Amino acid sequence: MNIPTVPITLLRFQYTILRIPLQLVEDQLMSRLATESPARLMYERTLGVLDGAVGSALGDRDTERRGDALTERSDALARAAELDEEAARTEAEADTALETKRKQVQDEQAAAREAKQRDVERARRREFERKQAAERDAEHRKQVAKTNADQRAAQRTRAAEAEQRAEQTRLRVAEKAAGAPARAQLKDAADKQDEAADKRARADRVEKLAEAEKDKRRNETALNG
Template identity: 60%
Template structure:
């Protein structure tokens, strides 16, 4: 047996004695933690590094391999945990971004709806104003048309009245012109009748005088026996 073998074997036995409580702590305490719990990973990684260092120093390959395996396993679990945490963080960030985008979309939708409602209200107001303006314009046009129609009717009435008066004047003038010869003829006839009446009266007086003269010549008075 090599002389250096005995001390190393003693040191290895001492390390096993020293490590036993640590192993008991791992089994009794940290085994209750989830495999990826940070406290357990930290403790097991420290224990694995200790095994790796002591195994290298003592030339205990099994201890060294056990430490390396434990360190590698804890590192893998730590990397997986870190990746999971990073994925969870990114997922949370993505969820937060998605929620923010949804909130922004809802806000934009609400703003668009409000803007649409305002536009509809403004369009209705403009339409009502247009209707009121059109009604006022129509009323004014109707009033102007009525005034113009009334003026035209008055003008036509005045023209008809003027034409009627003129026509009546023309009729009266024509009647007067037509009646003038008749009146002259009536006057002429009346004069002739008066002249004839005078002539008859003179003739009757002459006849009466002649009768009286005959009667006187015959010695008879007018109205006596013959």
């Protein structure tokens, strides 16, 4: 054994002693964490970098390889965790985008249904208004027809009444014309009856005067005799 080898061997031994508590932390505490836990990965990488640096400095190939392997493993797990996180984030973003797209499609479908419903309601309202307008128009035509019929009936009634009055007038004129000779004869007969009655009355008066004169002469004769 040469002299330079002794200090290096001593340093290796000292590092081995120094690393025991670090390994205990690894075995007792960090091993309880998840394999890809950020704290565990950071600790293992730090331990790997330390092993690699000390092993390289002390010419301890085993320690150096162990450190490199631990560092590489930590980096790989960290990278895997990052990739998983990125994948999860990408998946979440994809899910969010898909949900957004699904919500957009649902909103568009709902808007289309609402627009369709509005179109149907407008069509129903227009049809209802058209029917009401048709009913009002039919009722108006009915009232106009009834008014015209009533007017024609009233005109026919007035015409019939006027014709009846004219006929009555013609009958009165004809009756008057036909009755004129009879009335003249009746008047002549009445006049003659009045004249005969007057003559009879005068004859009665004359006769009464004559009787009175006779009675007077008889009375005078009786008184003179």
